[in-house]
Amino acid sequence: MKHQGLTREKRTQKDYSIAFxxxxxxxxxxxxxxxxxxxxxxxxxxKSTVLVWLRRYGNLEWSKPKLHT
Incomplete structure (x- = not known):
């Protein structure tokens, strides 16, 4: 019996609309x-796609976290 797995189509940044x-x-x-x-x-x-969007389009400060001493 042959195993048929689901394959995901790879997406690029261009696939997501600005509204999305x-x-x-x-x-x-x-x-x-x-x-x-x-x-x-x-x-x-x-892994970092949403973070890139937050930095580019967001209103909050999403730079690298600062270490508190």
Missing amino acids: KLRIVSQVENGDYTYKQAQKEYGIQG
């Missing part, structure tokens, strides 16, 4: 999702 990106950013900034939850919920494959 802004919706994700808004949901993360409003606290509806963490960026990792949003990534999983919407099937975004890139």
Whole structure:
């Protein structure tokens, strides 16, 4: 018996509309999702894709975390 697995189509940044990106950013900034939850919920494959959107389109400070001493 041959095993048939589901294959995911790889996506690029170009596949996501600006409206989709802004919706994700808004949901993360409003606290509806963490960026990792949003990534999983919407099937975004890139590990840092949502973070890039947050830095580019978001209203909050999303630079690298600062170490507190």
